[in-house]
Amino acid sequence: MSTSALAGRTLPVVFNDRESESRTPANRLYRIPDVARDTFAPCPPAQSVRAGENDLTRLAPGRPRASGEAIAITGRILDEDLRPVRRTLVEVWNANTHGRYSHTRDAANDAPLDPNFYGFGRLLTDDDGRYVLRTIKPGAYIARQDIGWWRPPHVHFSVVGSGVRLVTQMYFPGEPLNEKDFIFMIVPEEERDRVIGRPAPDGTGDRGFEFDIVIRGRFQTPPDMD
Numbered sequence: 001m002s003t004s005a006l007a008g009r010t011l012p013v014v015f016n017d018r019e020s021e022s023r024t025p026a027n028r029l030y031r032i033p034d035v036a037r038d039t040f041a042p043c044p045p046a047q048s049v050r051a052g053e054n055d056l057t058r059l060a061p062g063r064p065r066a067s068g069e070a071i072a073i074t075g076r077i078l079d080e081d082l083r084p085v086r087r088t089l090v091e092v093w094n095a096n097t098h099g100r101y102s103h104t105r106d107a108a109n110d111a112p113l114d115p116n117f118y119g120f121g122r123l124l125t126d127d128d129g130r131y132v133l134r135t136i137k138p139g140a141y142i143a144r145q146d147i148g149w150w151r152p153p154h155v156h157f158s159v160v161g162s163g164v165r166l167v168t169q170m171y172f173p174g175e176p177l178n179e180k181d182f183i184f185m186i187v188p189e190e191e192r193d194r195v196i197g198r199p200a201p202d203g204t205g206d207r208g209f210e211f212d213i214v215i216r217g218r219f220q221t222p223p224d225m226d
């Protein structure tokens, strides 16, 4: 080893990196038994999310309910080992019942806005990685007039947790437009069930769906290509 001057500082210069050979594991890697692992995935400290931000059916508690069918979506956020990702941020957005977003980029859409529907919400998962979301079932909308591409009803999800951000979307079961949707068609056939909500009564009288999201690994929920 010798030294050289760089920008007025004296820095060590390594000519030979054989040390890396001695740092290479000599033994085969092995999986830590599940019983010895944390029961949850570590994640950054919880952010501040107000109660009610998971309810898109009203602009605020006590305000009129938005038009359309109120639905509940529940599920768990899991990491690649299917451990719950606890107290992590989930952001959601969807079009209103007429198939229009409250967003400047959707200004050319002829479908009406709903003054009681903003279409964006967020929440934190609980200690079991579970979330509960209430929203209005979105309408279909035309994404490309030139090729007649209609997007089926869907809810967008962004999940930040365990060092990654995954953006994906939940489709609804039995929608005829699903099979014609170019984004849905990109998802390998054997993985399409992972982006369709499963009917799950929630006990409030509204239609309920269950939608688990795996944020990475070989069971990862297919990402949103929108």
Ligand SMILES: [Fe+2]
Binding pocket: 095, 151, 154, 156, 226
């Ligand atoms: Fe969309």
